[in-house]
Amino acid sequence: MHHPFKVGFCFPKFLRRDKGESGTSHGVSVSEILAVRELDVDSGTKDDGRWQKMPQKSTEAYPYAFTVSYVERAWQHRWRCSDVTFHCLEGALCQQWVQTIREQLTALTSRPKHLLVYINPYGGKQQGERIYEQKVAPLFTLASISTHVIVTEHANHARDHLRTEAELKKYDGVVCVGGDGMFSEMVHGLVSRTQRDNGVDQNSPEEKLVPCTLRIGIIPAGSTDCICYATVGINDPVTSALHIIVGDAQAMDVCSVHHNNTFLRYSVSLLGYGFYGDVLADSERKRWMGPARYDFSGFKTFLTHHYYEGTVSFLPATDILGTPRDKTRCRAGCFICQHNGQLYSEDHQPLFLLPEYKGGWRVIRGKFLAINAASMSCACPRSPKGLSPAAHLADGTTDLILVRKCSRFNFLRHLLRHTSKYDQFDMTFVEVHRVRRFRFTPRYCQSDSELDLRENGKKLFSQICRDHPACSCSPAYSSWNCDGEILPHAAIENLPVGQPSLHSSVKGT
Ligand SMILES: Nc1ncnc2c1ncn2[C@@H]1O[C@H](COP(=O)(O)OP(=O)(O)OP(=O)(O)O)[C@@H](O)[C@H]1O
Numbered sequence: 001m002h003h004p005f006k007v008g009f010c011f012p013k014f015l016r017r018d019k020g021e022s023g024t025s026h027g028v029s030v031s032e033i034l035a036v037r038e039l040d041v042d043s044g045t046k047d048d049g050r051w052q053k054m055p056q057k058s059t060e061a062y063p064y065a066f067t068v069s070y071v072e073r074a075w076q077h078r079w080r081c082s083d084v085t086f087h088c089l090e091g092a093l094c095q096q097w098v099q100t101i102r103e104q105l106t107a108l109t110s111r112p113k114h115l116l117v118y119i120n121p122y123g124g125k126q127q128g129e130r131i132y133e134q135k136v137a138p139l140f141t142l143a144s145i146s147t148h149v150i151v152t153e154h155a156n157h158a159r160d161h162l163r164t165e166a167e168l169k170k171y172d173g174v175v176c177v178g179g180d181g182m183f184s185e186m187v188h189g190l191v192s193r194t195q196r197d198n199g200v201d202q203n204s205p206e207e208k209l210v211p212c213t214l215r216i217g218i219i220p221a222g223s224t225d226c227i228c229y230a231t232v233g234i235n236d237p238v239t240s241a242l243h244i245i246v247g248d249a250q251a252m253d254v255c256s257v258h259h260n261n262t263f264l265r266y267s268v269s270l271l272g273y274g275f276y277g278d279v280l281a282d283s284e285r286k287r288w289m290g291p292a293r294y295d296f297s298g299f300k301t302f303l304t305h306h307y308y309e310g311t312v313s314f315l316p317a318t319d320i321l322g323t324p325r326d327k328t329r330c331r332a333g334c335f336i337c338q339h340n341g342q343l344y345s346e347d348h349q350p351l352f353l354l355p356e357y358k359g360g361w362r363v364i365r366g367k368f369l370a371i372n373a374a375s376m377s378c379a380c381p382r383s384p385k386g387l388s389p390a391a392h393l394a395d396g397t398t399d400l401i402l403v404r405k406c407s408r409f410n411f412l413r414h415l416l417r418h419t420s421k422y423d424q425f426d427m428t429f430v431e432v433h434r435v436r437r438f439r440f441t442p443r444y445c446q447s448d449s450e451l452d453l454r455e456n457g458k459k460l461f462s463q464i465c466r467d468h469p470a471c472s473c474s475p476a477y478s479s480w481n482c483d484g485e486i487l488p489h490a491a492i493e494n495l496p497v498g499q500p501s502l503h504s505s506v507k508g509t
């Protein structure tokens with residue numbers, strides 16, 4: 001686009017060119033400007049593929065010009081980088097515009113200047129490196145962001161590097177190129193390092209976490225990309241890169257998962273036992289299939305139709321606004337997150353966090369096809385509304401969904417409702433509770449030797465079935481799917497840790 005401009009059309013927040021000879025006007029918010037470059041009109045344009053050659057007539061009338069690259073909103077939450085070129089008569093005036101815009105951009109302190117980037121070359125369709133080089137790196141360069149890029153060499157490489165080696169002071173943020181598993185590695189690396197540096201014991205469920213100062217960006221290149229999709233609204237690498245560049249941030253609830261007062265893992269999206277645990281356990285053996293492994297294992301797990309007996313205890317979140325059946329959806333600047341988040345503020349210690357708090361726990365025993373704890377909607381391309389469409393990103397609560405034993409047909413109806421406008425909770429065998437924390441104990445306790453077997457990857461199915469007096473076809477235990485990782489224990493306690501403001505935020509969401 002080409003627009004002549006005259007002095008006097010600069011508004012506090014907008015660079016604007018009033019209607020002129022070309023008959024067009026253009027407004028760009030400074031907060032959405034990515035870069036500005038002077039255009040060398042005489043020698044033609046610097047043709048880097050995005051700069052356009054000016055028409056001859058316009059060149060004669062306005063020999064000086066500059067190009068502004070800015071964020072343009074496209075379809076379905078997508079963002080794209082667009083250019084607009086402004087022309088003028090005087091070189092000095094042109095330079096003044098460029099300098100002023102650069103000064104305004106420098107004044108935007110929330111924008112990152114130095115980023116540490118981890119690429120998982122094996123996530124999703126194994127396109128992480130290509131996606132970064134072709135779609136993301138050019139945008140970071142355009143926005144004058146310097147990067148240190150590490151292509152991971154093994155699982156937990158990024159986590160361990162962040163936890164022990166990375167010189168975090170040099171960076172304004174860390175970015176992962178991969179899926180939910182890579183994001184989880186970032187969370188574990190950063191949160192663990194911050195707690196260790198501040199002497200916080202992660203094993204203590206009651207201890208408040210110290211906030212991480214660095215934010216995490218995700219460039220989606222995984223199989224589910226649920227964290228990216230649920231926070232940005234789409235899993236699109238360019239969109240995420242642009243959110244990162246403009247310095248967008250979104251706080252997220254982080255839950256910690258414990259077994260016998262020992263810390264197991266953090267969770268930010270789904271903790272699923274039964275169906276989603278079994279899908280993950282089966283799909284891990286089929287990583288070579290790429291994202292299709294989830295469809296294959298999902299179908300297989302659906303056919304097996306296993307249910308699991310156990311006791312779920314939970315502390316309902318009674319002091320908050322909102323319910324899991326709300327029609328409203330959590331968006332950036334969500335009022336409910338702001339309101340409920342204040343309940344966690346420094347000077348307000350919620351009653352339920354006090355060690356002496358005993359009341360309010362509810363206990364449900366039963367046979368469950370699935371126990372899902374969604375700390376956010378868990379929306380993803382397979383289910384654009386997610387496991388719990390009304391869940392909030394940063395309200396300090398989790399939606400606990402209990403799917404009791406039912407027929408295969410009814411379970412299929414429930415699953416299919418995740419992909420349609422119909423309410424997946426409006427079924428007699430499904431209940432959903434917004435909770436502060438919960439515990440699960442399987443009916444049949446696991447011995448240490450059984451756990452050893454599980455950890456060694458040996459199949460317990462037949463042994464457990466023999467030992468399982470109630471049933472000859474369903475195994476006694478499922479696995480917990482914790483943001484796409486298998487937990488080694490079936491008995492767990494889960495609780496949100498710290499205030500939303502304390503949680504690592506996600507840049508690029
Ligand atoms: N270089 C590597 N080699 C092998 N595994 C790796 C490497 N780097 C990271 N990983 C591991 O790969 C696992 C999967 O990665 P990632 O989450 O990026 O993709 P995905 O599982 O396909 O996607 P999603 O989690 O969205 O379903 C993670 O648990 C991560 O720890």
Ligand SMILES: CCCCCCCCCCCCC/C=C/[C@@H](O)[C@H](CO)NC(C)=O
Nearest residue numbers: 180224226270294378382383415418483484
């Ligand atoms: C037989 C038809 C079934 C259709 C069911 C569609 C429901 C899809 C809901 C998917 C929710 C995914 C939640 C996200 C979990 C991630 O943490 C994890 C790691 O990426 N992914 C999976 C698949 O476990």
Ligand SMILES: [Ca+2]
Nearest residue numbers: 253375392397
């Ligand atoms: Ca939440």
